[in-house]
Amino acid sequence: GQNIDQPTEMTATEGAIVQINCTYQTSGFNGLFWYQQHAGEAPTFLSYNVLDGLEEKGRFSSFLSRSKGYSYLLLKELQMKDSASYLCALMDSNYQLIWGAGTKLIIKP
């Protein structure tokens, strides 16, 4: 079967760095996505990893290790507007997305 785990909630300070982890188990893999979702809004795409390594995009970076079934989203220079839920999603062998429950990130001044 497939399973995705990510922490329920994390707290960080404005200006700091935070790493949100996502671990998964799957029999088929076609990539891993990260989405951001502000309260009451729709999810929006942040990143996609299909090969091992780090993908950097401005203040946000995403890392993947397929052998370990592990990904993380790294947010640098945190801003108050980064307060949101961050969703990890696995694309399975049928190209369907399996979603984690999301990590609520709280940014404090």
Add this chain to the structure above:
Amino acid sequence: IAGITQAPTSQILAAGRRMTLRCTQDMRHNAMYWYRQDLGLGLRLIHYSNTAGTTGKGEVPDGYSVSRANTDDFPLTLASAVPSQTSVYFCASRGLAGGPGELFFGEGSRLTVL
């Protein structure tokens, strides 16, 4: 219309009533999806369509039906609503050409069944 549009944005419905949530996209995406999102749970796939004229069942299809008569529209129907269908419903789409692409989401439809 720009992107993907859902209607209504919010609805309160009596149990037993029939309800259709509308979804329209103007990006000519092949694939469309309906998800429900409940507190503490990840997005769960209800139904999907990889191309016009075809549909498939997702993780939680019971009590829901869909149709895909054309590329742009993908309505979700609750034939006889029950309180457990109270949720936020998101429609999404993505292009399939060239490999996995990002999902684009509508703004969501908040449904309350009493």
